[in-house]
Amino acid sequence: MIKKAIIDLGTNTFQLLIVAQEGDTFQTIHEDSYAAKIGKGGISDGIITEEGIQRAIKGLQYFQQRFEKEGITPENILATATSAVRNARNGNEFCERILNETGIKINVISGDEEAGLIYEGVKLGMKIGSETSMIIDIGGGSVEFIICNETKIFYKQSFEIGGQRLMDKFMTTDPISPRSVQALKNYLEDQLLPLTNAVHQYAPVCVIGSAGSFETLIDMYFMKQFGQLPPTDQVSFELPLAEFYDSFLKLVSQNREQRMNIAGMIELRVDMIVVGVCLIDFILKRYEINQIKVSNYALKEGVLSRLLGGN
Numbered sequence: 183m184i185k186k187a188i189i190d191l192g193t194n195t196f197q198l199l200i201v202a203q204e205g206d207t208f209q210t211i212h213e214d215s216y217a218a219k220i221g222k223g224g225i226s227d228g229i230i231t232e233e234g235i236q237r238a239i240k241g242l243q244y245f246q247q248r249f250e251k252e253g254i255t256p257e258n259i260l261a262t263a264t265s266a267v268r269n270a271r272n273g274n275e276f277c278e279r280i281l282n283e284t285g286i287k288i289n290v291i292s293g294d295e296e297a298g299l300i301y302e303g304v305k306l307g308m309k310i311g312s313e314t315s316m317i318i319d320i321g322g323g324s325v326e327f328i329i330c331n332e333t334k335i336f337y338k339q340s341f342e343i344g345g346q347r348l349m350d351k352f353m354t355t356d357p358i359s360p361r362s363v364q365a366l367k368n369y370l371e372d373q374l375l376p377l378t379n380a381v382h383q384y385a386p387v388c389v390i391g392s393a394g395s396f397e398t399l400i401d402m403y404f405m406k407q408f409g410q411l412p413p414t415d416q417v418s419f420e421l422p423l424a425e426f427y428d429s430f431l432k433l434v435s436q437n438r439e440q441r442m443n444i445a446g447m448i449e450l451r452v453d454m455i456v457v458g459v460c461l462i463d464f465i466l467k468r469y470e471i472n473q474i475k476v477s478n479y480a481l482k483e484g485v486l487s488r489l490l491g492g493n
Contacts, residue, residue, distance in 0.1 A: 302484035
């Protein structure tokens with residue numbers, strides 16, 4: 183068995199997955215996350231700030247303590263960077279600084295490849311089924327949409343409309359104002375025209391939310407319904423539509439302190455989830471979709487799927 187570390191260097195969160203791999207099977211050894219927030223303060227200007235770079239280094243040094251404990255060597259660390267790094271003017275400098283400070287080599291992937299990996303990750307954790315679904319992965323920098331079923335991708339595209347970008351543009355007050363919510367929806371209508379055309383062609387009947395804000399919505403639902411968080415070994419869920427709208431109305435009408443008091447909320451998501459649920463609301467209504475599933479598996483599990491000899 184070889185121990186491997188997979189790192190997803192997201193715009194808001196760095197996610198770590200450590201597995202022991204033997205052929206096409208794996209065992210999860212450790213999962214962790216770090217709020218590096220590399221998009222904060224610079225993403226809308228196309229840079230990663232010095233503070234963002236320092237937070238990234240600190241986050242990866244935190245992960246390194248685990249690598250040492252598990253005996254994971256540099257060649258078995260797979261680090262993937264997405265929207266914030268691929269669009270930053272200083273993206274190459276960022277990767278060089280990380281390599282010099284931590285010895286971790288970063289693979290910066292395109293939006294198209296990111297969408298493909300998310301599909302493979304979701305597929306590893308749940309049965310997508312034969313009906314057409316739309317996977318949505320709301321990151322801090324980009325949002326990926328994959329229209330698919332369990333055997334095929336019909337359409338995939340990454341849009342640079344992630345949570346940090348939407349917050350910078352529209353969340354000028356807290357709570358967000360109704361006028362800002364409307365402006366955000368008008369913006370999405372315009373930005374997502376290629377998706378609208380694809381939806382007309384392929385008619386997905388279900389949204390599958392991948393990680394991020396969707397995970398927090400599931401945590402809120404479980405706390406409200408059952409008084410506890412979901413089982414740690416469960417990786418796919420159904421989110422009743424009525425529960426989504428109940429959460430949506432709460433999240434857009436409350437300020438940060440009130441949102442933090444919602445059972446299941448975490449500080450990492452308390453701000454970005456507001457624009458996240460506005461985006462989900464737009465998708466459900468605009469494309470008349472009334473079923474929501476959630477997968478805790480996303481990009482890093484897609485990397486794992488390829489390691490195991492998936493697509």
